[in-house]
Amino acid sequence: MKKRCILPILCLPFLCAACKSVPTPSSSEPPQAIEEELQEPTTLPPPEHKPVPLPEPPPEPPVDPDIWDVSDVDISAIDQSRKLISFTFDDAPARTIENILAVFAAFNENNPDCPASATLFCNGCLFDSSSVSTLHAACALGFELGNHTYAHFDLTTLSEPTLQAEIDKTDALLEQADGKPRHLFRAPYGRLNDLVRATVQTPILDWTIDTLDWTGVTADEIYQTVWSQKFSGAIVLMHDGHDQTVDALKRLLPDLKAEGYQVVSISKMAKAHGVTMRRGNVYIRARKKEIGN
Ligand SMILES: [Zn+2]
Numbered sequence: 001m002k003k004r005c006i007l008p009i010l011c012l013p014f015l016c017a018a019c020k021s022v023p024t025p026s027s028s029e030p031p032q033a034i035e036e037e038l039q040e041p042t043t044l045p046p047p048e049h050k051p052v053p054l055p056e057p058p059p060e061p062p063v064d065p066d067i068w069d070v071s072d073v074d075i076s077a078i079d080q081s082r083k084l085i086s087f088t089f090d091d092a093p094a095r096t097i098e099n100i101l102a103v104f105a106a107f108n109e110n111n112p113d114c115p116a117s118a119t120l121f122c123n124g125c126l127f128d129s130s131s132v133s134t135l136h137a138a139c140a141l142g143f144e145l146g147n148h149t150y151a152h153f154d155l156t157t158l159s160e161p162t163l164q165a166e167i168d169k170t171d172a173l174l175e176q177a178d179g180k181p182r183h184l185f186r187a188p189y190g191r192l193n194d195l196v197r198a199t200v201q202t203p204i205l206d207w208t209i210d211t212l213d214w215t216g217v218t219a220d221e222i223y224q225t226v227w228s229q230k231f232s233g234a235i236v237l238m239h240d241g242h243d244q245t246v247d248a249l250k251r252l253l254p255d256l257k258a259e260g261y262q263v264v265s266i267s268k269m270a271k272a273h274g275v276t277m278r279r280g281n282v283y284i285r286a287r288k289k290e291i292g293n
Contacts, residue, residue, distance in 0.1 A: 068184070068203050068277040073267045077115050077142070082262040083232035084269045086286070087118040087249075088207065090148055090186060091214075093131045094241035101138055103246060107253040108141070116253050116263040117142035119205075120240070121186040124150035124170035135177035144265035145174045146205065147183040156193045163199050184266060184277075192282065203277035205266055206284045207237035211248075214239045219247035226252055230259075233273060233287030235266060 063069075078084070089100060097120075108115040120135065120143055135145055149155065149166040158166065167185070174183050185200045190207075197204065209229045211222045222244060226236055238245050256263055270277055270286040277283060 066279040068267070068270070068279070070267050070271040073144075073271050074142075075264075075268050075272045078264060078268060078272050079114060079262055080272065082114070083260050084264055084272055085230055085232065085256065085261050086235045086266045086269045087116075087238060087263050088121060088146070088186070088205070088235060088266065089118060089238050089240045089245075090121045091126070091152070092120040092122045092148075092240040093126055093134055094239075096243060096246050097134055097138075097240050099243075099246045100240060100249065101134070101141060101143075103249045103253065104143075105141055111254075111257060114257050114262050115142060116257075117144070117265045117268065118263065119144045119146050119184065119265045119267070121146040121148035121184075121205075122170065122174060123148050123152050124173045125152070127173055132173070132176045135174070139178045142265070142268075144267050145178050145180075145183055146266075147171055147174065147185045147202070149188055152188040154189060154191050155187050155196045156191050160195060160199060163196065167200065197280045197282070201279055203279060204282045205235065206282055208234040208285045209236045211236065211238050211245070213242050213245045213248070217244065219244040219251075222248035223251050227255070230256070230261070232261070233269065233285045235283075235285055 100118075104116050104118065120138060122135070122145060139145065147167060147170045150169045151166065153166065155163055155166070171181060171183055175181055182202050184205050185202050186205050187196060192204065208231075209226055211217070211225050213222050217225075222238070226248070253263060264272070266283075266286065269275075273286050273288045275286040275288075277286070
């Protein structure tokens with residue numbers, strides 16, 4: 001009982017001290033300080049006036065070296081309402097390269113709303129003194145350069161060092177024309193094995209439509225092969241060095257445009273269709289994602 005009686009007495013000085021700290025009009029605190037404290041809930045600036053720290057920008061996603069970089073591929077001239085189809089020419093630069101480029105240049109001159117381009121898969125052993133300037137002109141026309149090895153061997157018969165040299169020597173030549181160290185890859189004869197897929201540092205391109213233009217078929221047969229098998233996302237295999245291919249092109253470019261198509265390089269088609277290509281993967285087409293790859 002004594003303890004109970006003592007507690008209020010012991011606490012009294014502290015209670016009194018606490019009471020003294022409560023501001024009153026007669027205290028030494030400035031009056032405006034009291035007012036601000038009491039009105040704090042209603043005198044706060046509106047929330048929108050509060051300085052809100054900007055959120056930290058999301059970190060840049062790491063660049064995946066396995067993904068084919070299309071950030072510098074210009075698709076501004078692609079009409080997104082059109083179906084897209086890729087023309088590819090293997091075994092370039094050969095006898096008809098200038099004629100192929102001339103057909104595309106003439107078409108683009110007359111069809112600025114639907115410029116056509118293609119991918120040239122080149123062999124280093126075919127280069128002569130004018131090849132770099134010719135391929136440089138092809139790039140200016142919107143073409144893309146691809147690697148078809150140096151000497152067109154069946155790659156499945158080669159050792160890793162020889163295979164690597166076949167790729168690297170041609171990349172170095174192509175870089176003189178387009179300034180790029182690496183290029184889309186197409187294997188001679190389409191022959192691949194695990195070693196080839198592991199050695200190639202870029203996507204590997206096969207094809208959808210084989211025109212068989214190197215076998216001596218006519219221009220009309222080349223035309224009909226493309227016409228009967230075409231779809232948006234298809235990749236057409238043709239070759240440099242055959243006059244009937246050039247003749248077929250003269251009909252295919254305008255007729256495909258009239259059918260709602262635009263002829264473009266593989267990287268342009270992949271970018272326009274939102275298709276991500278990866279190192280070592282083999283692609284036979286590049287359709288829109290909602291259709292499937
Ligand atoms: Zn070839």
